[in-house]
Each structure stands twice: as C-alpha cells, then as structure tokens.
Amino acid sequence: MRGPDDRARQALIEAPVDLLLDRLTSQLASDFGISGAELYQVDYRLSVLLPFGGGEPVTRPGHPAWRCFDHQEPILAGDAGWFPVGMRGERRGVLRLIPAPQDQEAVDQLAAIATALGHELAAVSAGTDLYRDARRARRLTLAAEMQWELLPGRSRVRPSFSLAGQLEPAYAVRGDSFDWSDDGRRVWLSTVNGTGEGVAAAMLTALATHALRNARRGGLALADQAALADQAIYALHRGEQHLATLLMEVDLASGRLTVVDAGSPRLVLLRDGEASEPALDKQFPLGMFEGTDYQEQHIDLSRGDRLFVVSDGVVDALGGNIRYGETALDRILRRTRPMAPLDAVRSLVGDLRAFVTGDLIDDAVVVCLDWTGPHP
Structure with a gap:
C-alpha cells in the first residue's frame, strides 16, 4: 500500500507543469490536512526569496524562510512549516505549509516531499518559463x-x-x-x-x-x-x-x-x-x-x-x-x-x-x- 510520500510524488509526476503546486497542495490536504502551500524560490542574486503565487518576497535575515534555506532543514514557526526545496545540493528555495505538522514523522515525510518537488521542478524547467520567471526580481539582460x-x-x-x-x-x-x-x-x-x-x-x-x-x-x-x-x-x-x-x-x-x-x-x-x-x-x-x-x-x-x-x-x-x-x-x-x-x-x-x-x-x-x- 502506498504511503503519503508516494502519493505526493505521483501527484507531482502526473501534474501539468503549471499545476505542480496546486496538485501537490490537494494531495497534502488529503494526507496531512494542509490548507495552504506556497513555493518561495531564491532569486538570481541569492538575496530574495520570491513567492511563486505572488505576494511579499522574503528579504529579512533571520526569517524562518531564510533559516530553512540556509540550514537546509525544516523550520516550524508559528502556524507554518518551512521545508527546503532542492536536489543533490542545488538549493531552489523553500516550501511553506500551513498548518505546521505536529509530529516528527509528518515533518520527515513533508521534508522528503519538498525534495521531490525540487526534483520535479528541475525536470519540468526545460519546457516551461513559469518557474524561471518567478525567480527573478527584475529583468535579466x-x-x-x-x-x-x-x-x-x-x-x-x-x-x-x-x-x-x-x-x-x-x-x-x-x-x-x-x-x-x-x-x-x-x-x-x-x-x-x-x-x-x-x-x-x-x-x-x-x-x-x-x-x-x-x-x-x-x-x-x-x-x-x-x-x-x-x-x-x-x-x-x-x-x-x-x-x-x-x-x-x-x-x-x-x-x-x-x-x-x-x-x-x-x-x-x-x-x-x-x-x-x-x-x-x-x-x-x-x-x-x-x-x-x-x-x-x-x-x-x-x-x-x-x-x-x-x-x-x-x-x-x-x-x-x-x-x-x-x-x-x-x-x-x-x-x-x-x-x-x-x-x-x-x-x-x-x-x-x-x-x-x-x-x-x-x-x-x-x-x-x-x-x-x-x-x-
């Protein structure tokens, strides 16, 4: 029987490139009771974490998002959990999940799922500009x-x-x-x-x-x-x-x-x-x-x-x-x-x-x- 990690990975694999986060959020809602998810990607200067869905970027050092990115480990702060998104050492950003998980097993599973998201972002980026566009704070020359x-x-x-x-x-x-x-x-x-x-x-x-x-x-x-x-x-x-x-x-x-x-x-x-x-x-x-x-x-x-x-x-x-x-x-x-x-x-x-x-x-x-x- 497949566990929540496998179901989340399958949802990512089957999702259209523009709906990765939507399909993942739906699966996490079913398995973990997650009501909100947002992907924050690090920009080209390594100085801003930019939300994929729009909204306020994260620039303040010491913010839970930056602590997650810097230490490459889950951070639970208030009602949110922050999880590093990347693959084989390539740091792409962080995933914010609301509400924060309450037990260590869920934290570990969600951390593995955030890594799976990093792999899928790398796989789809060659065929779409969506995620490249969302990680630039201004236009590139x-x-x-x-x-x-x-x-x-x-x-x-x-x-x-x-x-x-x-x-x-x-x-x-x-x-x-x-x-x-x-x-x-x-x-x-x-x-x-x-x-x-x-x-x-x-x-x-x-x-x-x-x-x-x-x-x-x-x-x-x-x-x-x-x-x-x-x-x-x-x-x-x-x-x-x-x-x-x-x-x-x-x-x-x-x-x-x-x-x-x-x-x-x-x-x-x-x-x-x-x-x-x-x-x-x-x-x-x-x-x-x-x-x-x-x-x-x-x-x-x-x-x-x-x-x-x-x-x-x-x-x-x-x-x-x-x-x-x-x-x-x-x-x-x-x-x-x-x-x-x-x-x-x-x-x-x-x-x-x-x-x-x-x-x-x-x-x-x-x-x-x-x-x-x-x-x-």
Missing part, C-alpha cells in the same frame, strides 16, 4: 540570460566534494562564467574570466564552454580539452578575442587535483586555516595564439581542503576610489571557512556588494570547492 542558461547549476553536493558558484552582477553579467560535471570518479570544474561587453562577451564564453564540454565528453585529457577550446576560439577570432580560463579535475578516489592555468582567474587554497595561492604556470589564454600546447600541473589535496576561484572582478572591485584587493579577499575567505560552499560564496558576494554599495560594475565570478575526502 540578454547577455545575463545567456550566461545563466549556460550554467550546470549553482551548487552541488556529493560524498567526496561539495561546490557552489555565483555570477555578478547577477542580472547583468556578461562574460564571466563557470561549468562543472562529475561522473562518480572525477569532478571537472572550469572558470572563465570573460572579456568584452554585452552579448558579444556572452557568445565568446558560450563558445569556450561548449568546446570544453565537447572535449570533456569526448574523453580528452584536461590539457587536450584546453587545446580544443583554444583552437575553436582561434579559428573564429584569429587571436583578436581570447579568454582567461582555469581548468581543474579532481580524482575522487585520491584527491589528486589536475590543473591547466590558461591565463586564469585566481586560485586560492584554504588548508588548516591558512590561505595560499598555489604556484601555477600561467599559460596563454584560450584563443590567443594558434596551436598552443597546454601543460597540466598536479596538486595533492588533503581531506578538508577548500579551493576558491575568483575572477579579476572580485579583487579589482572599486568602492569609491578604493580597490577591494587581496587583503580583503583573504580576510573574507578565512571568515567563511566554517560555512558550506554556497553560504561561503554568498558571504563573499555580499561583502563585495557592501563594499561597492550596490551591484558590481564589472563582471565577477566566485566558485568554491570543498574536498571532503575519498568515499566508496
């Missing part, structure tokens, strides 16, 4: 639309690693980007420090990202991935356009990090409370010259190591006439060490916004990768 569609997600959690990234200014980013993939044995991460303005910058980054994916999916080694992307960009732009890129691959069984530094963004290693920049061979950016021969370097990671990748837009951000700089970066990176990668990224970006008193003018990308050690 065309270049930003292209960049966000290019991303694999914003956070990822597996037993051996967790990672997260963010683009700024979120609603007007142009060329900075990141990409990742894992197959259970390795995780690949590329970070692009884009060049140019507007759509032209987004198109150049898109070309590099798809070329790197094509090479990766073809089974090429990291240096050969860089060479293929280098050739693709040079063939089109003949050296007039190029991209600073950092390519990384982590062997999940050993923690062996392979790196190709193609004129890259900054790489910072946090180990035992100390921040350092590994000595990398600065090679030519992708597309600068024809037939560049890229070389790989190797670093052995230790359990608990954290890697931050930041583009020039971070350290060069200006508050008035003052540059953010390496000192401020080192301070905030140390301060975020106890946080999960997405929270660490949010904290760094929030510090940058406070420093420049608003959105960044130049593009910036921040990526954080934690190596938690080999797991079966």
Whole structure:
C-alpha cells in the first residue's frame, strides 16, 4: 500500500507543469490536512526569496524562510512549516505549509516531499518559463540570460566534494562564467574570466564552454580539452578575442587535483586555516595564439581542503576610489571557512556588494570547492 510520500510524488509526476503546486497542495490536504502551500524560490542574486503565487518576497535575515534555506532543514514557526526545496545540493528555495505538522514523522515525510518537488521542478524547467520567471526580481539582460542558461547549476553536493558558484552582477553579467560535471570518479570544474561587453562577451564564453564540454565528453585529457577550446576560439577570432580560463579535475578516489592555468582567474587554497595561492604556470589564454600546447600541473589535496576561484572582478572591485584587493579577499575567505560552499560564496558576494554599495560594475565570478575526502 502506498504511503503519503508516494502519493505526493505521483501527484507531482502526473501534474501539468503549471499545476505542480496546486496538485501537490490537494494531495497534502488529503494526507496531512494542509490548507495552504506556497513555493518561495531564491532569486538570481541569492538575496530574495520570491513567492511563486505572488505576494511579499522574503528579504529579512533571520526569517524562518531564510533559516530553512540556509540550514537546509525544516523550520516550524508559528502556524507554518518551512521545508527546503532542492536536489543533490542545488538549493531552489523553500516550501511553506500551513498548518505546521505536529509530529516528527509528518515533518520527515513533508521534508522528503519538498525534495521531490525540487526534483520535479528541475525536470519540468526545460519546457516551461513559469518557474524561471518567478525567480527573478527584475529583468535579466540578454547577455545575463545567456550566461545563466549556460550554467550546470549553482551548487552541488556529493560524498567526496561539495561546490557552489555565483555570477555578478547577477542580472547583468556578461562574460564571466563557470561549468562543472562529475561522473562518480572525477569532478571537472572550469572558470572563465570573460572579456568584452554585452552579448558579444556572452557568445565568446558560450563558445569556450561548449568546446570544453565537447572535449570533456569526448574523453580528452584536461590539457587536450584546453587545446580544443583554444583552437575553436582561434579559428573564429584569429587571436583578436581570447579568454582567461582555469581548468581543474579532481580524482575522487585520491584527491589528486589536475590543473591547466590558461591565463586564469585566481586560485586560492584554504588548508588548516591558512590561505595560499598555489604556484601555477600561467599559460596563454584560450584563443590567443594558434596551436598552443597546454601543460597540466598536479596538486595533492588533503581531506578538508577548500579551493576558491575568483575572477579579476572580485579583487579589482572599486568602492569609491578604493580597490577591494587581496587583503580583503583573504580576510573574507578565512571568515567563511566554517560555512558550506554556497553560504561561503554568498558571504563573499555580499561583502563585495557592501563594499561597492550596490551591484558590481564589472563582471565577477566566485566558485568554491570543498574536498571532503575519498568515499566508496
């Protein structure tokens, strides 16, 4: 006999894409006596939780919705229960249910159902704009639309690693980007420090990202991935356009990090409370010259190591006439060490916004990768 979890999942699977929340609410009313449900999605800036059905967004730190989102656990407050909505570490938002459940078994079941909603949102989003539209606090520029569609997600959690990234200014980013993939044995991460303005910058980054994916999916080694992307960009732009890129691959069984530094963004290693920049061979950016021969370097990671990748837009951000700089970066990176990668990224970006008193003018990308050690 099917339980309430199974019935809720079946209701989600069978619901039309525009009625996911309606059909889920009906099922929860039958099984749990829920009278109201609302989905709050986090916006592109990671600063607002926006209700899908309209109404007041949640911005105040310490609100039960943000505590649920930040800690990724159910929060019961007053007559409402708040449940994290996401999948495999990708945080999409929170689900508010009224009235709050009264026993732990119901809380656990509703938490599992909220996760199932996260999976279903990911499944249907390719074929509808409803949920994308509802998670933007303002209109994206065309270049930003292209960049966000290019991303694999914003956070990822597996037993051996967790990672997260963010683009700024979120609603007007142009060329900075990141990409990742894992197959259970390795995780690949590329970070692009884009060049140019507007759509032209987004198109150049898109070309590099798809070329790197094509090479990766073809089974090429990291240096050969860089060479293929280098050739693709040079063939089109003949050296007039190029991209600073950092390519990384982590062997999940050993923690062996392979790196190709193609004129890259900054790489910072946090180990035992100390921040350092590994000595990398600065090679030519992708597309600068024809037939560049890229070389790989190797670093052995230790359990608990954290890697931050930041583009020039971070350290060069200006508050008035003052540059953010390496000192401020080192301070905030140390301060975020106890946080999960997405929270660490949010904290760094929030510090940058406070420093420049608003959105960044130049593009910036921040990526954080934690190596938690080999797991079966």
